[in-house]
Amino acid sequence: MFEGLDDIDWSLLEHAYGTAEEIPGLLRALRSPHSEERSKALDRYYSAVHHQGDVYPSTAASLPFLFELAADSATPDRAAVVALLVSIGRESLERGFADDGTEIEYYPPAGFAQAASFLRARGAEFAELARDPDPNVSLAAVPGLGVFLDDAGRAAALLRERLAAERGIAARLRILDAAAVLALRLPAASPHVMDWLTQLAAAPALGPVTRLAALIQRARCTPHEIGEDVLPAAVALLRENIGVLPVQPIAPASSRPPVPTQGVAPQIVAAFEDLDHSTRVYALTTGLLRTFHDVLAGRVAERTAVLAEQLASPDPGTRLDAVRMSGELMRTWRGDHTHLLMLVAGQLTTDDLEVAAGAVGVLETCHPIADPAREALAAYVDAQRTAHGPDVWAAPEARLRKSHQAAVRALARLGDARALPSLLAALDGDVDTWRAIQVTRYLPQAAGELVPRLGDHLRRIDLSQEWTTMSANAILSALAALGDPAAVDVVADALRAAARHEQHGVTASALRTLEAFGPAAADVREAIRSLTTHTDAHIRPAAVAALWAVGANPAETMPLLLDLLDDPITFRIREAADVLAEIGPPASAALPRLRERLTHGYEWVRVPCAAALWAIGGQSEAPAVLDALLQAMGENPATANAVVACLDRMGALAAPALPLLHKQLAQPQRGNGFQTLENDEELQRLASTLISRLDSPTSTPAARR
The missing domain is CATH 1.10.220 (Annexin V; domain 1)
Structure with a gap:
């Protein structure tokens, strides 16, 4: 084993944190008889060599040796090595190739294509691993059947074989996920896999979880063909799951080394703790239901119906995962979310503080639309203060403290003064004061x-x-x-x-x-x-x-602002343009420079300069301003708020922007992923108001003057 490992000059390769010279040591440590050494090596491999899913040339170069480890029955923790190989392959295929199958070029060069080529050439060996006598190894290899094996018939047959022999819910979910991946990757496999999934979804003897998984994975294969019967069937199976899936308390997070706090701002420490907490999954079916929500995409009403069932589960872990999915839906897709907000607010009455804390966290991040939950939040805050006293902000019990602080912050973000007593207690005390400071602005x-x-x-x-x-x-x-x-x-x-x-x-x-x-x-x-x-x-x-x-006075500030307009640093130009817009017509000396900046290569320079040009020059500058604004908004949707705000100030002269405004409001997703919920809600408000004015028969340039 490891023949040729030291023939590679690893010093010429890099991973996330620099030179890859440590890789041979990590590979050898994965075969160590000491579990702690193996665990540390695997953690380091994920954090440096496969950092956040990245695949470097050094990652690809290590694959033959990882495969040797996986194939050797004497290797401890073989299942973990197989899972690592699958992760590398999956990321390589997803990120290394465009939709048409062509390789995406990265600079500096990545190892996606090299890794994908190596692993797909060993698809048949993954098929053998999927039949390994060690059930953990065989289960870890199952996703590889969907990702790497190009023999569609063999892959489908193996998946059928595995499902028939498998009784565990987690394993069955993984097998059916691999089946959908196979169908999506290989068109030749698609008809057979979809027929199989259809049969499974209609087979009562299999149990509601397996049937639900088959239904969802079938929908995943052809999302554009989802019929009216899919949602009722999914909801009915979710209700049947209540009697099948275990109901258990939310387990505490596994112990980790404490985060160093010396010389680190408390906000940073908390951000890492929240990140660790937010990546946990609490229910067996969460991954499956995330897939269903991804498939449903912008069908807000259907997704809300599914979430309503998830939030009605007696299992607190299922509800906590559903609360988070609810937040993701509301932050990503437009629509009337009043019902879903109230369902999330309904979780505040639970006895499980983890679920309640998750609910108020979602209401805080969704505060621009969370007003329907105001009274529920206020009642929750008041009940905690009544039950635990005015110092509940600093309660020694961590879960109580977290849930109260999140509720107070959410209420404060709504501008509700009922949050004030706890905020004042926080400012007068010395426990998590920074959390209170962040929301006093509201x-x-x-x-x-x-x-x-x-x-x-x-x-x-x-x-x-x-x-x-x-x-x-x-x-x-x-x-x-x-x-x-x-x-x-x-x-x-x-x-x-x-x-x-x-x-x-x-x-x-x-x-x-x-x-x-x-x-x-x-x-x-x-x-x-x-x-x-x-x-x-x-x-x-x-x-x-x-x-x-x-x-x-302008005489003092204008020379300073004109210098900034000539600065090569783009945000300096932007900030200077903002001030010039405030000065208005007395800043006419800046007009030539502002006109020049309308041809700048960066839209975040062109937009503020166009806004300043309008504020200073007015109607005579309207054609150039309008052209610059519409072009920038078409190129970069993230500029939409700034563009629409300026169009609003232009009044009737912004009429040529109507088609773009209507298109903006018609899109179901919030800013195509560029906008925060807060910015998107403001954008919708501004655009709707402007459209109403421009469509009004009295909206003419003469009327505006």
């Missing part, structure tokens, strides 16, 4: 109570320490949103301290906060002015914008 009506506390927290931050940047920026952002001039002095002090300690990120944030205060921050003008020539890429434009906002 309660401007409580600025009188929030701003002094936020100011106190800002004063206590030692800006000589690098790790404080994120915390300081969060407070400054909250103060800017609240807009209370009472915070001017503390922000000015933070600006001076940040500049003194060369905390460039905090300096720029403080400048943006002073900009939000406008003329109320006029006394800080000299400190701002001193930073308008700063060499940092972010500080200089932020200082120029703040200088204008606090009351400088």
